Amino acid sequence: AQSVAQPEDQVNVAEGNPLTVKCTYSVSGNPYLFWYVQYPNRGLQFLLKYITGDNLVKGSYGFEAEFNKSQTSFHLKKPSALVSDSALYFCAVRRHTGFQKLVFGTGTRLLVSP
């Protein structure tokens, strides 16, 4: 069965500094990987996905993520954080084939200070 680990409950970063939100996964076969962001009392918004191809994926709002197969990781990054990036971030994985069930990590709260 697939699983996702987000080892950090919270990440604190100063505005203008680079940020990284970590995600590791476990899945049999090739993975589809996703990052979503959730603002308070809101649903999830899609940030980016990795299906195949280039390991560096660029997404919305200047975010990017790098797929590392050997380390089974898909860390979310941004070169320069904004205060408005403060939110809850979820990593998710599903199998490349078969049923479309997504498995989510527990989420990481990103807090960007001015």
Next chain:
Amino acid sequence: GAVVSQHPSWVICKSGTSVKIECRSLDFQATTMFWYRQFPKQSLMLMATSNEGSKATYEQGVEKDKFLINHASLTLSTLTVTSAHPEDSSFYICSARDSGLANEKLFFGSGTQLSVL
């Protein structure tokens, strides 16, 4: 971009009553919709997969008689929490996949905060 409308945004109800939550895809058709539940500081948990015109597929541990799902059209799925109890209080989110697209992107509703007194 594709929009999923979820209604209501929040609802407070008395214990023992039933609550219906609607999930609509506004500008696309969705043969499959998903219902999730989120507890505070916890991950999203998939409750069930809603398939248009057929019975929903429930995840292990989810009571199908408790959480009734109906997907009567290509743009609407409903989740009814029957005989709600305080332990059903949670944040419920639906998502939908555009049937006309080959990509894997899911579109999420804005969620419904259910509080059962």
